[in-house]
Amino acid sequence: MPTIHCKKCTPEKACGDYHLYVIEFHSNVEETYQNKSGKGYLYVGSTSKAVEKRFEDNFIKIEGEWKYNSPNAKRIRKYFKKFRPDLLYENINPIPKPGKNDKGMVERREGKLADRLRNRGYRVGGPSWKKMKKNK
Numbered sequence: 258m259p260t261i262h263c264k265k266c267t268p269e270k271a272c273g274d275y276h277l278y279v280i281e282f283h284s285n286v287e288e289t290y291q292n293k294s295g296k297g298y299l300y301v302g303s304t305s306k307a308v309e310k311r312f313e314d315n316f317i318k319i320e321g322e323w324k325y326n327s328p329n330a331k332r333i334r335k336y337f338k339k340f341r342p343d344l345l346y347e348n349i350n351p352i353p354k355p356g357k358n359d360k361g362m363v364e365r366r367e368g369k370l371a372d373r374l375r376n377r378g379y380r381v382g383g384p385s386w387k388k389m390k391k392n393k
């Protein structure tokens with residue numbers, strides 16, 4: 258059975274291509290942000306794993322240490338509300354594996370999606386395509 262994130266993945270087996278995903282945080286996550294949003298708080302990420310699998314990885318400890326412990330991983334552990342596949346633009350997943358000459362492609366798509374959601378009034382964790390362009 259496909260997942261809500263990708264019609265080629267199953268929860269147990271990833272399709273081998275890349276995926277973007279959007280997580281919605283509980284509103285009390287706003288205590289961790291200086292700039293508040295009236296619309297809501299999201300996180301945009303990307304993974305070559307099945308999205309469910311990548312999510313579970315946030316809760317794995319290796320020798321007592323979290324496998325992922327970025328500020329966003331901490332927020333996901335504490336404030337995860339639900340996935341918002343409805344906020345991905347149509348049929349974005351799966352994203353074909355980028356070629357050798359275009360390794361930044363997935364991150365670019367990720368940043369563009371995050372910027373689009375920011376433009377709609379959400380506070381969004383994750384990369385920004387606008388910032389990536391500026392830093393070139």
Ligand SMILES: [Zn+2]
Pocket residue numbers: 263264265266271272273274275276350351
């Ligand atoms: Zn997939």
